[in-house]
Amino acid sequence: MRLISLWILLFFFVGCKKKTTTINSDVSELKHGLLVLNEGLFNLNNASLSWLDLNANTVSEDFFLQKTGRKLGDTGNDLQRYGAKIYVLVNVSSTIEVLNARTGQSVKQIVMQENGVAKQPRNLAFYGSKMFVSCFDGYVDVIDTATLSVEKRIKVGSNPENMLVVNKLLYVSNSGGLIPSLDSTLSVIDCKSLVELDKIIVGKNPGKIVVQNDSTLYVHVRGNFSTIPSSLKKIHLGSTLVQSIVANNISGIEKMENQLILYSTEAISLLDMQSNSILNASFISLTNINTVYRMQYIASLKQIFVFDANYYTNTGFIHRFSTTGEFIQKFPVGLNPNSLIYYE
Numbered sequence: 603m604r605l606i607s608l609w610i611l612l613f614f615f616v617g618c619k620k621k622t623t624t625i626n627s628d629v630s631e632l633k634h635g636l637l638v639l640n641e642g643l644f645n646l647n648n649a650s651l652s653w654l655d656l657n658a659n660t661v662s663e664d665f666f667l668q669k670t671g672r673k674l675g676d677t678g679n680d681l682q683r684y685g686a687k688i689y690v691l692v693n694v695s696s697t698i699e700v701l702n703a704r705t706g707q708s709v710k711q712i713v714m715q716e717n718g719v720a721k722q723p724r725n726l727a728f729y730g731s732k733m734f735v736s737c738f739d740g741y742v743d744v745i746d747t748a749t750l751s752v753e754k755r756i757k758v759g760s761n762p763e764n765m766l767v768v769n770k771l772l773y774v775s776n777s778g779g780l781i782p783s784l785d786s787t788l789s790v791i792d793c794k795s796l797v798e799l800d801k802i803i804v805g806k807n808p809g810k811i812v813v814q815n816d817s818t819l820y821v822h823v824r825g826n827f828s829t830i831p832s833s834l835k836k837i838h839l840g841s842t843l844v845q846s847i848v849a850n851n852i853s854g855i856e857k858m859e860n861q862l863i864l865y866s867t868e869a870i871s872l873l874d875m876q877s878n879s880i881l882n883a884s885f886i887s888l889t890n891i892n893t894v895y896r897m898q899y900i901a902s903l904k905q906i907f908v909f910d911a912n913y914y915t916n917t918g919f920i921h922r923f924s925t926t927g928e929f930i931q932k933f934p935v936g937l938n939p940n941s942l943i944y945y946e
Contacts, residue, residue: 623660624934628668629653632706636907637665637943639681639690640918640936642674649678649692652935653706654920661933666690666699669706674699681941684728684747688943691735696720698735700750710750714743727765727772729793734772736762742774742789744796754796758789766811766819767793768839773819775808776801784826788819788837804835804844812857814875820847820862822855834864836878847878856897858906858925867894870908872927886927891919900944905930909939 635655642648651665651674666674675695682689683703690699698712714721714737722738728747735743738761744754759776766773770793778785787801788808805823807830812820819837834848834855853866862873863885870886873879886908888894895911895918906927910919918939922930 623658624663629655629662629665629706632704632945635945636920637681637688637706637945638920638935639678639940639942641678641938641940642676643915643937644677644694647673647676647695648937649674649676649695650936651678651681651690651706652939654933654935659933661935663936665706669701670699670708678940679723680725681943682726682728683943684733687747689726689733691723691726693722693724693738694720696722698723698726698745712745712750712752716755724761724763725765727767729767729770729772732793734765734767734791736765736774738762738780742772742791756791756796756798758791758798759785759787759801761785762789764808764810766813768813768819769816770794771799773811775811775821777807777809777824779807788821802837802842802844804837805833806830808835810855812855812862814857814860818875820855820857820875822852834862834873848873848880853894854896856899856906858899859901863897863899863906865894865897865908870894870897882927886923887929890929890932891921895938896940898942902946903944907942909941911938914938 638652640650653662653665675692677694679693680691686703688701688703696714700709714723724736727734733745741755743752758774760778761780762774763777764775772791774789776785776787784806786806790800791798804821807824809822809824821835823833823835825832832852836845836847851866852864856863860875864871872882872885874881891910893911896909898907906923908921912918918935921932
């Protein structure tokens with residue numbers, strides 16, 4: 603009887619260990635946890651940051667409000683850590699919030715306007731002392747990470763979004779997302795001279811870009827969401843060859859080592875980048891995920907995070923999985939979780 607009781611206690615402890623509690627206490631230092639950006643809902647000014655303490659399994663809501671005494675703004679679009687700073691890009695509010703990477707305290711708010719008109723920043727990329735910001739007004743802004751001021755604006759295609767630095771070159775997806783005539787190009791910018799060198803035609807509405815071995819790019823081409831289907835394009839750097847790999851209903855892509863995770867609201871599959879073949883068409887089960895919104899692979903953890911928008915109007919969730927697709931943990935965050943930063 604005593605042995606049975608011990609097993610019951612052990613089962614209770616292990617079973618409860620993964621349960622997450624929501625708290626509102628102040629976080630003094632960011633360590634061993636996840637900082638999550640939640641987009642919020644368009645025009646409701648309710649973007650937010652959530653902090654998940656992986657030791658205590660607690661979620662602190664409204665992290666940004668706790669640290670700054672003000673709201674984050676309207677539609678959080680990108681979250682990245684570079685050096686000693688965190689950069690939070692807020693699209694509709696047209697701001698970039700710069701935070702201390704250790705404490706989360708505010709360093710500066712960069713207002714992204716040109717002659718009083720909102721630039722609508724979309725995504726961030728970094729090289730050396732420069733931060734690149736794609737803006738929906740057709741430019742990539744270059745910001746010095748020391749002075750946090752805009753040094754230059756580089757004209758690219760229409761509605762630039764996702765970016766990636768490879769071999770001292772910045773690749774920019776020109777989506778054309780806000781106009782009827784979609785763009786089909788990637789701009790190629792020299793990171794040192796800050797000049798656009800070329801445009802590569804990849805297909806209507808290019809999105810996320812990933813790289814394989816510094817020699818091959820994969821681009822998620824989203825089409826027009828009706829008559830032109832989404833697809834995956836492969837670009838051999840140093841040549842003009844653009845190859846179509848997969849043409850189906852892909853909502854997004856995420857690189858995991860030498861594989862690509864392809865995801866939509868219907869399925870999460872796994873593609874091998876060596877053979878360009880699907881390894882597993884049902885890599886992660888969607889049984890307990892309501893709305894697959896985004897995904898992120900953290901190499902240092904060897905874990906996959908699935909961002910569940912939960913029908914877009916409810917509190918979102920993040921689901922943790924192993925590299926073999928096994929479920930680890932689920933925890934609540936804010937509305938429409940977008941991206942995260944992992945702290946060891």
